[in-house]
Amino acid sequence: MDVDFDQPISQVIRDARRQRRLSQYALARELATVSGRPTITRDLVARWERGHQIPRSGTRQWLSVVLKVPQERLDLAAAAARRRSRLGHAVVTKNAPAKPGPARRAQGTPALLPVFRSRVQAGILAATLLNPERSYSLTELAEQAGGSLASVDKENKLLEQSGLLTSRREGTIRLIRASATAGPLLRPLTELMRLTYGVPQVIGEEFGAVPGVARIVLGGVWADRFAGIPGPPPRTIELLIATAPGRALDSRALSIAVRRSEQRLARPVHFSVTPLRPELDTSRVPQQRAGHPVVEVAPVKPRMAPQTAGVELGGDEMIRRLLVTGQLELASGPAANGEPFLQLAGKHRMAAEHLAEASPDSALVLLAHAGQLIGSALLACQGLRRAAAASGQVIGVAVSAQFGHQFSQIELLRERASELEAPTSRDSHVLPVEAATYARTVRSLLESAAETMPKLGLFH
Template sequence: MNREFHESAGQPPIGQLIRSARQQLHLSQYALADRLARVSGRPTVGRDRVARWERGRQVPRREWRRWLAVVLEIPPDRLDAGAVAARQQNRLGQAVATTRGTEHSGTRRQQGTPALLPVFRSRVQAGILAATLLNPHRAFSLTELADHAGGSLASVSKEAKLLEEAGILVTRHEGAIRLMRAASDKPTIGPLTELIRVTYGVPQIIGEEFSRVAAVARIALVGTWAERFAGVLGPEPDAIQLRLTARPDATPDPAELHAAATRARRRLHRPVQFSVAPTRDHTRLPHRRAATGTLALPRQRSATAVVRIAPFEESAAPVGDAWKAGADVIARLLSSGQLELFSGPGADGRPYFDAAQRHLTAAVEVAPGSPRSAFILVCQAAHTIGCGLLAAQGLRPAAGSSGDVVSQSTIAQFGEQFEHLELLRQRQATLNYPTGRDNTVTAEDVDGALPAIEALLSTARDIALRLDLFV
């Protein structure tokens, strides 16, 4: 037992290896199970088996480790060592596996403390914060957080409870489902979000930006950041390095790649370096480990040169005519932390415009009986229209930003016709104080504001069709 422990103490359990490799390949547990079924010829393998492997409830047999090595691009001997570490961990308990370390190629590994940013309690906690703080408008179930953070339901529940007690997360229940999201009214949320964004938020941000490039088939994080994320101690990464794989039938547009790199650099405050290579079928070829610790692609009989593109300078980024006006104001608000960039499915103004329309419809219905309530709905619709124009560009107010950031951004880009957003914002602020002089609302106020905001909504829908992500 002692000999086995010393051989595996510096090696992460196989569940961690599988999860880390799967996430680097941007595969879901379902996708991994599907690939295993295809290469092994065994259609019975499913997502539940992958989940048991990753959570350490089951160690994959040797035959499955061979197929995992092919699909996940991990040397078989490393998976074998991970299996030994997992069995040892199950016998001696989690404390042994996470507190002991051994020298490996001159570098000390620690599995308990996150090497990327050791101020956090654990990688599970960091994963929960990355999921919730970088998606402030979304609520997560425990199962979703476990998938994001790569931990068991028990550990995720424990860490989430601690974060809730600290006021970082808020919880609500829908039946038996417990949903958690980031708090929005704490002064510490903004700085904590920025800290998470530049560390454990790297995979999400890189995935959001580069997945929008049509011909990119796979995105892999490599280099120093990937080593820190994997638990190898060392210097702080000074750049984010990517390996992009193109689809066999297409070539990524360089302008789109440069725009994605520029946005990622703005969000991560680090240079983003990437290379692009065509898709290669290496499922039948032996694995080879590169000197840097990343998986090297095996040699092919007909070699194809890798296209290397240097980090893109922001000043040369393509700028769309639709949002060239006011770009200096947006850049200033981004640099001051009032605005933040985001991407993915949420970068769409249509849901905001639809919500604004519902506010206006409700205002018409309640106006006869409660002009004050109707006017507040109109004010909220105006604010939502501004948020929609920003969202269409991948922009949103940052946590703790000033109240006028939406109207200020919208007016700077789209002109004085949107000054109603600021006027109604100021008027709504006075309505929050019942004893103020300007807190009386009449039917005439509603009749004057409603047509103006309805016209702005129509204009905003037209403008949004011409918008692209802000670079």
Template sequence: MNTTEAQTIGQIIRRTRLELGMSQYVLADRLAAVSGKPTMGRDRVARWERGSQVPRNEWRQWLSAVLDVPTDRLDRGAEVARRQNRLGHALVTGSTTASTGTARRAQGTPALLPVFRSRVQAGILAATLLNPSRAFSLSELAEEAGGSLASVSKESKILEEAGILYTRYEGAIRLIRAATDKPMLSPLTELIRVTYGVPQVIGEEFGRAAGVAQIALTGTWAERFAGVAGPEPESIQVRLIPVADEHPDVRELRAAAHRAEARLHRPVVFSVATKRPPAGQRGRRAPRTATAARVPRQRSHGPVVHIAPQSTPDAMPPTAEAWATGADVIARLNGGGHLELFSGPSADSRPHFEVAAHHLESAERVLASSPESAFVLMYQAAQAIGTGLLAAQGLRVAAGSPGDVLGQAAVAQFGPQFRQLELLRQRHLAMTDPSWRDNRVADIDVDGALPAIRALLKSAQDLTIELNLFA
């Protein structure tokens, strides 16, 4: 049998993810974005990769979109995994001759500091110990630590039994905070601060500097944090994006670096990006792609701190470079006659968004009695959302253009969550093809996708506030 054909879906996911330079956290973040399901976490990706769980058909569709792997290949890999599970094979991601340490790392032991059970546990400790006066709900801790509610609940109970955390209840809400009266917390807090607490410290110190819009941790430290194997980082590299038309005071930035060095006990090296968005695009919100990892996301006072493992300037949170890439795609589609420029009263997104909202409400009403009708309404709502985004820029799809033009234009400019436009279009085409083996839609399919389309509508409405006509 061909080696590629014999791969389990976990091996396919892991190999493709590594080829694309993604960590498990980045992949989980992108899947959460395109699926509209914020509960998607890194722990689920880890279970898929090590074979303890096989992704359902729904997730294989999203994996296909994010990893650009054909769905049928993922389906075959899922069948291989099920067959091996039935035979009782122990599935281990990667080479079966890997050392114990390598196998553990593949299953999620943090490369930066393997003292902790998992990244989720480290994220919980970073959130609670570095914010000792605050009590967190389980959902807040899940957001901070980058894990599922179940994993956060399990880890926090273990830490509570160890005397590190306290739990109290307000009604049905479980609130968790650091056990600040315990003497062992002082050295543990220091250990967390110089490892998983780096994003918070950097955010606090550089966020105080005037004129800083975005902060990214890059280089070797970010690679270790994201789980990429390699040498111990000698310094912490920080890249700053200034507010448009402002120049942060270098002396203030140096002072921030010195304060951070004193707290983190290692050198902090910063650089300031010099590129600005083109004049017609200043003030726009950056597309919500998942270039930077959010694993775990500690609280910061000021700009959000992104973790960008690649050390190149392109690894920064998407700003001018991302807009330029989107502009190139739009220019190519326009030059090929697939997009048209227009202006006047018609260049207004609001009517399209109103139609989308109406379709989504109608889809909810008819879901129980007619899932197929609900799906068609949801598909039309997604198309209206994409059309509205382009209309705000004075763009529209030209007559006779390929069906995927709308999705291409939206993804290029606004991020991977807009791949849902093309996924829904393809599913709609399958519904109208009687030869397609899976052309029926169940209510659970629509019910699971509706929140994602609602979130897409909200994102589009937020984006259009700051969009100008495309030039």
């Protein structure tokens, strides 16, 4: 709860909605149903989440029911939003456009990365490429990119035509995500977005994992470029960390956050720490010039916070080599939660056991996928994931180097399943006994991973 202290209600509603995996349309429908108020629409939810309107007390009661958030927390968040409105600061969260008055150039060529034609295009790419596991609605992309639905739709169609993004229909909603078949452009473009518009996400993920961090403000040259003020590119990242009342930051956890941020952003990170007050003194941001814009970052608390102590592991050199060569990448926040991977792997294993006799080939494919998910779970708990353009073998190589020969079965399963893609191969057929044996292997891997994961900490 410390991370959410003094958080505006717009962010509280958005985070709770996403945690429940609801679109803005779905939230509006549920609110209208439980409250008996058909006037609650998607547009109203969007105004709440953009900070353009604060829900009234009676509406907050229904929000508490639907989002499963205590009403007291919503009331405190509403009060925080009103305080910020009175302060009149340019407060920006995530990839929304900054508002530094006359200097704003959000819709033109972005000063932070002038190779793009618009800030909206850059915002769409930052959201989708840096979160490849997630699909976005047009409304959510508009929130992230700070543009209108029409401009986001136009840019999205161009990016789909280029092959960088892909979309699908879910009822009346179009969901967009990064394309897994974007080719050789995907990796360098993702890295470019991480180093520019991805700075708030990286800082929010890494420093949000530090207990006691309540607010984070980015300033300096990066905030100037983000706000549209032309000038030289930022060579360092400057931030101010506000601590929750009565909390002291753990120096080791803070040091890990700095090192991981510097590695992910490829430049030094400078920070200062201050107690949280209603009026945050942004002049305490290192190298911050008077009157220049700042960007507030939403601290992203991991859904399953990893232990900073970790365990002694072998294979550290292999992991560093895979990071340097771009086969693995650092990730944090919700991405540092291995449980969903492990749960899906368990479902695949059970399905494979039922298919082992009747369709052993299908069973083996499921088991190979389960093995990849087990490896992904172990990596996620360390704040690691396979890079989008990395080879398929990287997961098996990484976890077997760290956790021992037992996990080399992950790569063996992947190789065996790949043989099934060549039907003319003499070894493409799978016998029922082979499928049953591999099912027991995957069960053993699941048990070992479940025992190991609670002991893991962020790799740094």
